[in-house]
Amino acid sequence: MNYTTQMDAARKGILTKELLAVAKKEQMEPEKLVKLVAAGQVVIPANKCHTCLDPNGIGSALRTKINVNLGTSRDLNDLDMELQKVNDAVAMGAESIMDLSSFGDTQKFRRKLTAECPAIIGTVPIYDAVVYYHKPLREITSEEWLQIAEMHAKDGVDFLTIHVGINKNTAERFKKMKRLTNIVSRGGSIIFAWMEMTGQENPFYEHFDRLLDICQEYDVTLSLGDACRPGCLEDATDVSQLEELLTLGELTRRAWEKNVQVMIEGPGHMALDEIAANMKLQKRLCHNAPFYVLGPLVTDVAPGYDHITSAIGAAQIGWYGTAMLCYVTPKEHLGLPNKEDVRTGVVTYKIAAHAADIAKGHPGATVRDNALSKARYEFRWKDQFNLGLDPDRALEYYKAGNHFNGKYCTMCGPNFCAMRISQNLKNCEFDPEEEARLHEE
Numbered sequence: 024m025n026y027t028t029q030m031d032a033a034r035k036g037i038l039t040k041e042l043l044a045v046a047k048k049e050q051m052e053p054e055k056l057v058k059l060v061a062a063g064q065v066v067i068p069a070n071k072c073h074t075c076l077d078p079n080g081i082g083s084a085l086r087t088k089i090n091v092n093l094g095t096s097r098d099l100n101d102l103d104m105e106l107q108k109v110n111d112a113v114a115m116g117a118e119s120i121m122d123l124s125s126f127g128d129t130q131k132f133r134r135k136l137t138a139e140c141p142a143i144i145g146t147v148p149i150y151d152a153v154v155y156y157h158k159p160l161r162e163i164t165s166e167e168w169l170q171i172a173e174m175h176a177k178d179g180v181d182f183l184t185i186h187v188g189i190n191k192n193t194a195e196r197f198k199k200m201k202r203l204t205n206i207v208s209r210g211g212s213i214i215f216a217w218m219e220m221t222g223q224e225n226p227f228y229e230h231f232d233r234l235l236d237i238c239q240e241y242d243v244t245l246s247l248g249d250a251c252r253p254g255c256l257e258d259a260t261d262v263s264q265l266e267e268l269l270t271l272g273e274l275t276r277r278a279w280e281k282n283v284q285v286m287i288e289g290p291g292h293m294a295l296d297e298i299a300a301n302m303k304l305q306k307r308l309c310h311n312a313p314f315y316v317l318g319p320l321v322t323d324v325a326p327g328y329d330h331i332t333s334a335i336g337a338a339q340i341g342w343y344g345t346a347m348l349c350y351v352t353p354k355e356h357l358g359l360p361n362k363e364d365v366r367t368g369v370v371t372y373k374i375a376a377h378a379a380d381i382a383k384g385h386p387g388a389t390v391r392d393n394a395l396s397k398a399r400y401e402f403r404w405k406d407q408f409n410l411g412l413d414p415d416r417a418l419e420y421y422k423a424g425n426h427f428n429g430k431y432c433t434m435c436g437p438n439f440c441a442m443r444i445s446q447n448l449k450n451c452e453f454d455p456e457e458e459a460r461l462h463e464e
Contacts, residue, residue, distance in 0.1 A: 028242040029067045031282035033060035041069045045080040050386045059084055063275070064311050065346075066284040068119075068143045068181035068244040076181065077141035079118045081286065082313045083344040086385055087376035090145065090315070090349045091117045091369060094124035095132070099359045102132050108365045109140060115369045115413075119143040119347065121184075123209075125150045130178065137179030145182040145246060148172040149210040160217055165226035172227075173237045182244040184288065185234065186210045187227040187274060188267040189250035194218060197251060197263045204254035207291070211250025231274060235281045244284040246315060247271045252290040255323050259293035260301060272308040289316035289345070291333075292323065298336060302343040313346035320351070329355040330368050334375040341379025348372055370413045377412065400442050402430045 026032035032039050038053050042060065045067055046053040059065040065082030081088050091112040093105050109120055120142045122133055129151050136144050152171040156163055172183060189197070189211055197206075197215075206212045214225055227234055238245050249271070251263040258264075271287055278285045287309045293301060298319065305314050318333030319340060325332045333351035341348060352360040352368035360368065380388040391410055398406035404421065408414045424433045431440035 027239050028282045028284060029060055029069060030063065030279070030284050033057045034282065039067075041067050041076075041078040042080075044078050045085075049080060049085050051085070056080070060284075062311075063279050063285060064313070066182075066244050066286055066313055068145070068284070069242060070137070070144075070176065070179050070181045071242050072177065072179035073137045073144065073181055074179075075137075075139060075141055076143070079143060081119075081315070081346045083311075083346050083383075085346070086388075087341045087345070087379045088118040088347040089116075089369070089372040089376050090119035090121055090143075090347055091365065092121045092123050092349060093365070094122050095127050095129070096124075096359055097126045100127045102127065102135075104362075105132065106135065108360075108362055109136065109142075111362060112365055112369050113140065113142050115366065116373055117142060117350075117369055119145060121145040121147075121349075123147060123150060125154060127154075129154055130174075133175070133178050133180065143181045144179070145184060146175050146180045147184045147210045147248070148175045149186060149213050151175065153213065160213065161220040163217065165223065165230065168226045169230055169233055169237075172234060176237050176241040176243045180243065182246045182286065183238070184210065184246040184248045185227050186214050186248035186250040187225060187231060187234070188247060188270040189215055189218075190225050190228040190270065191218070193251065193263070193266050193270060196266055200261060200263050202253075202261070202263070203257040206250060207254025208248065208250045208252055210248055211252075215250060228274075231277060232281075235278055235283050238278075238283045239281050242284075244286060245278055246286045246288055247274060249288045249290065252288070252317075253292045255292050256294050256321075259290060260297050264290060265304065268304065268308050272310060275309050275312050286313045286315045286347070289314050289340075290319055291317040292320045293336070295321050295336070295339065298340050299343055302340055302345065306344065314340075314344065315347045315349065316340055316345045317349040318351055320355075326356055327353055329353065330371045334371045337372060337375040338378040338382075341376055342382040344383070345379075348376055370416070373412045400446065402442075 026035055026037055043053055046056045059082055065080050067078055067080050069076055069078050093108050095105055124132055148171045152163055152168055206215055218225055251267040253259040275285045319336035320329055320333045321336040322332050330351050330353050337348045350368040350372040352364040354360045354364050395407055395410040408417045411417045430443050431437045
């Protein structure tokens, strides 16, 4: 192998097997894709140790991808259950899985994922450091923070979310701000607390070149986390968020100098009218690096329905160019999602991503829509179900309201089904006597 990372290969004009696989999926000429990877506008997260990976590309010029957050917690520590969620999510079309485990044998679960799961695998090493070292936060050293990141890279993780943008300067500015919900990033709050306790610089910022060396060695994509992302509408697009974004843009250029692939993580809460501006700022300040966004949630008043409030924002920001959407389940802000919550979140975000791809004119985006519409017009029920994003749910609802496989459903019945009427007229099958009989029934 005469290259270090996918970016390095692309800059040398080498068409890796991962790039060729992505080009085929995206219906894109490899020669075009290689230029996008070389420029940092597309990333192909592909750790050299993740040998079962089915690669996918992430970038605004490609299909909008979705990420699924999973993992154990102190109150729910069932690795088998989390693994089943992973398998379900991948089966439903999730391209990326983030293991956010914060309790138990986290390394065992992480290694199982990189040994068996074909999806992109991401982690947040900051969480794991607290679990792994079993000591008070203030006693973790700068070297230990970096060692935990290297351990995740060795375990085969394809991208690492590192909250490197909150340094001493951005932290001081943040402390002067009056936010409604303060810091809502779990990783961001941990590293901020450590900085406040020790008086030291963010170790990932201070030793950023060391972090880049780790990423380069294993070809790990660096996902630059947003510690200062807003956790409510009131805090959206404030000075702290934008200052951190400036820092992430600077760090992106430094990463590219070492051929390390970069994604930028984006805010989770903002009003609809702020989405376009946020997307434009990210593109400008971070040099068109792929944007990876949670939601965004466009209102804060719907706990239990935040998969909907976030999907509204996700479809729009995907249309404006976000490369990957992090799903939100109905249990967001309330608890760890169960299997059904994961299913609901994945399907909801597949819908949002697909809607975005249609809006931005991705090649072939409407083929499935047109095929389903034709099947619907021709009353080919099985084809309708199979072409849908959630065939099982569609079939379930149909069976609950219909007891036949006829040319209408119980929404309109035989007399008022517009498609049945227009189809009969088109085929010269309209029979007044039959219509009269149906009215009598």
